[in-house]
Amino acid sequence: MIGSLVSTGRRRKLAAGQWRATIVAAAIFSAWVIYANLFTISDPLVLGILFVSGIYAIMFVAIGATPRAPDRVPLYDLALSAMSIACGIFFFVNATAIADRISLLEPFTPAQFFFGTALMLLTLEATRRTTGLGLTGVVVLFLAYNWFGYLLPPPFGHGVSDFSYLLDILVFTTDGIFGVPIQVVASYVFLFVMFGTFLSMSGGGEFFFNLAALLTGRTRGGPAKIAVISSGLYGTMSGSPTSDVVATGSITIPVMKRLGYSPRFAGGVEVAASTGGSAMPPVMGSAAFILAEYTGVAYNDVVVAAIVPAMLYYFGVFGQVHLRAVKYDLRPSDSEIPSVGQTFKTGWVFLIPIIGIVTALLSGYSPTFTAGFGVLTMLIAAMLMKRTRLSLWKIVEGLGETTLRILPVAGACAAAGLVIGGLSMTGLGMKAANVILVLSNENAILTLVIAAIVTIILGLGMPTPSAYILAAVLVGPALAKLGYPVLQSHLFLLYYAVLSALTPPIAVAALAAAAIADEDPFKIAFTAVRLAVVGFLLPFAFVWNPAILLLGDPLANVLAVSGGILGTVAIAISVEATYGARVTGIERILLMLGAVAAITPMTQVSIAGIVLILAMLVRYAVLLKKQGGTLGTVSNAE
Template identity: 35%
Template sequence: MPAPAFRKTLLSPAFVIGLAFVAFQAWILLTPQQPLFERPVHLTFALVLLFLTKPLNAPALPLWARRAIDGLLILATLGVGAYYLLDFQRLTTRMENVSPVFDRDLWAGVVLVALLLEGARRAVGMILVGVLAVFIAYAFWGNLLPGWLSFRGFGLDAAIEISTMTTAGVLGITTSTSVNFIFYFILFGAFYAAAGGGQLFIDLAIRIAGRATGGTAKAAVISSSLMGSISGSAVANVVSTGVLTIPLMKRTGVPGHRAAGIEAIASTGGQLMPPIMGVAAFIMAEMLNVPYARVALAGLIPAVAFYLALLLVVDLTARRDNVRAMTAAEVAAVDPILPRLHLLLPPLILIGALVWGYSAAYSAVIASVSCFIVPFLRRNTWIGWSALVEGLREAPRQAAEVAVPIASIGLVIAVAVQSNLALKFAGSLVTLAEGSIFLSLALAMVGCIIMGMGLPTVAAYIIGAVLFVPAIQNLGVEPLAAHFFIFYYCVLSMVTPPVALASFAAAAVGDAPVMKTSWSAFGLSLVAFFVPFSFVFDPAILWEGTAPQIAAGAAAMLASTTLWAIAFAGWCGRSLGPLARVLIGAAGLVAVIAPTGSLPWGVGFGCGWAMVVCVYVLARRGIAQERAIAL
């Protein structure tokens, strides 16, 4: 970073406030405070940073007017923060529905909700604001709706009390997760990228897979899975790795929309990949009241199955379409890996700290500190002050862009729970499905995908968990499996047309048609689309059961998704006809969905692999005959 830019960054208000944000989070990690002190201060920092780093974009207004509006919003945020600091003792000890609601409570609550709506708009767009507006309207005018949707509605006092004065609304589980988990893992991701870890992942993937058939696409999948497991954000992963991998794929013959689609689905899958996964995984741990390490362990087998199936599809389609591998010269142009291999230590330190028993937050902080120690183990990876400044600038900014939208989702939780909408919705879903677990799961799947279009994964997951998980659990499904089912489809909604945030980002990076990119990414996601059904019927896949049961479930999952991948790629030594693809795909689908070891699973698994072996043997014989004729 040039010296003038370096000084400008250090003196910018956003950097100074971001540094104070980091210092505050370090203090409460060492000296925990009351929830109604920690969470409002965290949210105040996040809102101020968001308004500073994402200024109002309204070209119709003059610049001074836009800056004045931003300034008023920041002052309003500070005012709300001061209200919570002065009154947190009263708010902590008051009795809900008994203690009075004062005028200052109403003013602060209304202003906070307005600030969150504007912050959510700037962070993720109008779709989330629309969802929030629907639930706010339902809170006041739910009595106007017919049937089971109807409820008496809240007055302003009750609405503000449950939404902003307790730990059940915007200061509830979502903000708690941001305070206690998400901030520290975002800090680690930003520090690791600044220390050169992201570039190492990309270069390592090229060295591993570049010379293989479809090597650039495989390198994109590998690097995005590695980086995605650290960043936990599909869009951020697309932007960080896609700027290199998409042009690289295009140079080796992969069409632009397909290259962007591969990057979009590979980056999206990073939210399923331990050790960090996505932001929603931390909230899942809070909702289930289990250690985050348990959630990460449960996600291991599905994530491996997802990426192996994706790699197989990429490989088979590259063979089908004759996509060239990278040349030896292109691979050799990548900086050597061995002199930088020690940069893999920070993620390993993170995993080791989690396994050793440290809390998730402490583990992330230890790994974050290591990011600025490990590079000095070898002279060639030394970093300067600019890397530290870059990490300290990016971490608070990224944390703010996550904290504000998920805090606003607390409004949805408060309304859905207090109005009994969640329970009534669960009952109606069971009635609609007439007690069929398959139909209930299918309806929940469709609901998650529709709801997730245009929403961040975490927002879609929280709403899905509130509305759909109770209904799935009422059918006898274990809580962990029910939450993972919803989580998985909310992740895949990032690449589901017509609104697919990860695909849109990849199309922009790769200068590719948006809808063609979206459909390409969605088509690639189908290789693992029905995997969540296996969670419900085979708990071993989520690491529940004995070691032999878990090993058998994992092997069956990988073999079953392989069948499904072969059918979608349409290649098995030679191009597959429509009938062969349908038959292998149907067998693979049965094997994926049916419980491991059951009769339907055995029939699907056996028939599918028998067809694959026959096709492959016939293909090899055909090639041998062609060679004999040529000779």
């Protein structure tokens, strides 16, 4: 059942000639995206039309209809690709007429009705192939509500909406398919994915792994710590927990298993580490760009606000991994750990584009310019060393691979546009907000709890951008009605959209790890949830105390960051029930209370919590010193 919800079409392994032709076509499309974003001022409607039609034309060739689709491209997929191109040509040629027409008043011509309906159906099929039945079913459900909702009693019903009304809003305006999600994907998301593609092709993934191994490989639990650091570094570029698990987990999970780590623990570490990458600046995955565009908050402000929570998330995962390694005496890696010289001999070139991106963002440049600048500096940096240098054909491959990597995100965001357009048309978002407020009796904390649960449910089996978008339009208004600031409330929703990737029962990231670890995905998911427990608590913390997002005065920010660090340590010790020796139940409760107090916005209470945690940590250090730092070991982790 779960497999059918998350299974997608199969990416074809085309014959050599067909593959080269597809890569070249995809590379030309990438080159057009660069030109359209950096060298022209494109009309949003025209950009959306050309982007969607081009993506669909490549998608139906590159991705089969089912997981068992043949490598040979069947005639019906060629027909779908041709129809995508035809839709693009029609909408592009008639873009001025479409932009000038008065929506809901001017009737459709037969050609407009035909191509509009075709594009909507192509979007549903593209969504099914790239994201599975889960998101597709949600979109179809919303479309059915938009079309037949007038049959429902108040307050859930709405005015009569025939199909033409629906088609007009969802296809012939920038409120539907060509709305904010696809506009974001067609601009800086595409360019940041391109940056990540060239970084990976030049050997950046290997550099991140070696850097993580250099830092932690010789410590107890080293391989698991390598997974945490390397997955976080890679994840901020990839923006997809599932692809991060596949990319880095294929290396880290077998190493952990070989050194005696249980498959469950190895998979759980990789899933928890990979999932957090979508909340790690500077890139944070495509959902962060959508958040900035949807809320009107500058992306630079989003990045700065997200720094401390992301670091606390990984500090929490790292801390629990360390304590688990101490508890079970997990060995360091027996493989050769690279030296500083080996790591940076060629790896130093990868620091140039990363520093360039961060500098451009902090200097106030737009995300689109920043991403384009990152791609340019990445290509220049790669040319500095023979080992990282890319040939002309490799650059073409990188451009083409960027288009192929963006296919699932584009499919999900086009579908999300259908949902957003329908919600704005029927007012369902405000109705859902009212239902949430009734259920919570407008209690602030209970509303946040319901918002978190709803967001996780919406995100089960869905890409992070789709989960966030659905939560933003359905749950966001409820938080706004209670007066929660925009940035805090939407980062709250984004975090739970991200965490839905590791949350049972679907946990798509755990499904990816299960295939590598050869373990039950449910066991991996539950282990990942335990390791990521700080991540589930963080959103409540930064909504309660905005200084954790560096939104307070200097003293408040310092106290919040200090309290967050010590609170994370306290939670890790409490959850793992060890600091190097057994922690009693009373001590675990005290640690949790201290963690809550440490991150409170009330200065005196925060200082008291910090002092309590410090006192307990000093006590544990003294006890460990008396015991000689030893601990009886357990046979295996979980």
